[in-house]
Amino acid sequence: MAKPEQNQEHEWIERVKSEGAVPLLEPEYCPNGWASPPGDVFLVRGPEYLKTKGKIPGGDYLLKPLGFDWIKGPTKVSEILNNPKNRVRRALEDEYSRGHKPFIWAFNLQVPSKENYSAVAYFVSLEPIPEDSLINKFLNGDDAFRNSRLKLIANIFKGPWIVRKAVGEQAICIIGRALTCKYCTGENFIEVDIDIGSSMVANAIVHLAFGYLTTLTVDLAFLIEGQTESELPEQILGAIRFSNLNAASARQIELPSERSTENLRASTPNRFWKSISQLIKPGAHEIDSNSIPPRVNGADDLDKSSKDVNKL
Template identity: 30%
Template structure:
């Protein structure tokens, strides 16, 4: 329930974060919900997840806002009603379309702004990590010497990042509650999302999937027509391996390939000692779930990788606990992913993508109920 005097603002275009001396602007669009199927490492049968009502509370300051909306937003003149819950409340937005029928709309959720951001003094925001932060397996890695080379590009471009607090594990597992991610712009582009599920909440990274890789996102699609559509002719080795990884519905195969690389360029010794920057086959250390949300009218397809840190190893839990404690004081934390190349035909590797967090304080994140 939100209180306060509503004020009209204009929805305009989300992922692109513009800012001026007056600070960054923010807005969103509402999107309908979607039916969702899931495949995970502990359950091979797909199950249907139904939509729930969404309630948002707030914990901490208002430094977590919506970013400007999608540059392809065609609703620049649509009015949005905004109301707030007190001084540190989270905005609740509802599209004013001239009718009272919003039963098929989804609440736009707050999202982190893009760095640089004067509105938050460059805190509680994100940016795409510099590619030179990472080294990947080079073309001759398997021939001897195990030589790595600097990363020079990402296969997927970063769309944004969300951080939520919650005491309800079901809030994290129910994807239908997150259809309003990225300030309501999640389903405007084909997207791959990594969700880190912590005991206290979740961190979500969003990456845009380019057109050439979109046909591979439907994990169970193996009919003849799609095989022709899913040709990898002209792909680089890394693009081909990523396409095969996207298309696979085998959790063991996916877990055996997905590597996480976390880097803390500057920070307390205790954090840098735990976050070493070495690649880790994350599916070997944490329970991982893969889900696919199909394309629907006006909504692009979505593939999600859930990393359940709350059920991980003792070392993983300790690392997360320490990192959370110091996260707000860290100027930068880079979290990236790469699909491992295991043969010479699968090299050189290319980073899937990476997002940098800038002094993000989890205690100030909005609460999801």
């Protein structure tokens, strides 16, 4: 039986999950809503992948689902967790004031449009991150390392044939190689702002899909690619399903002024600066693209053309 303090600790998660403009619903039926799909709908690299190219069902997620936002702004929405008015940011600060130390991940898909839509998936870890884990390596790595490892698996669970054909089944891409990513990091969070409009192919596919938005059910999984035996099997960080979204249901948000954002950055301990301090110590060295292990060709590489790699 869960202790009262444990129940209280998780109440804030349930509250954040239910507060967005798009409601949390069951994965089997979530019209104009979002859900957490079962991990087994995704295939990831198995323990023998380097030898056999074999994949296995994704299984349990490493992170807990925390929320989903369908929002729009006066300009492209970015650095959401640096916005003091953001609902997830406020919840995070409240938990820290109570002595809890959750760590939040936010994946902000910036949709190319005049209305500056963003679909934002939030996940949370309540346990300390092991120092020898791939997650810790990702959080403390530089942008070149992150760009070479952060992977997206996209699947049109339901939708018109033309969109399913354009995206493909279980489309896979290393996000930072296909799209421009901006990493916003703090002591208690990491946010990845993903500019879909930075790729002509992804831009075209999203524009096509947007015309069928109210008929689509989309599954997206985020993970860090395993490239060595010790990093396999792959484990999914978290996944989101959104269904039959309506453009009109996007919540208009107010962006902070540039000055207030700078003040917030200055007052927030940042993992990036911790990494910089490590680099200037004697014997430390910077991880660059030349020191990143080469990408292992596998089923997801052999089965996809370079055009497919850019797909979302």
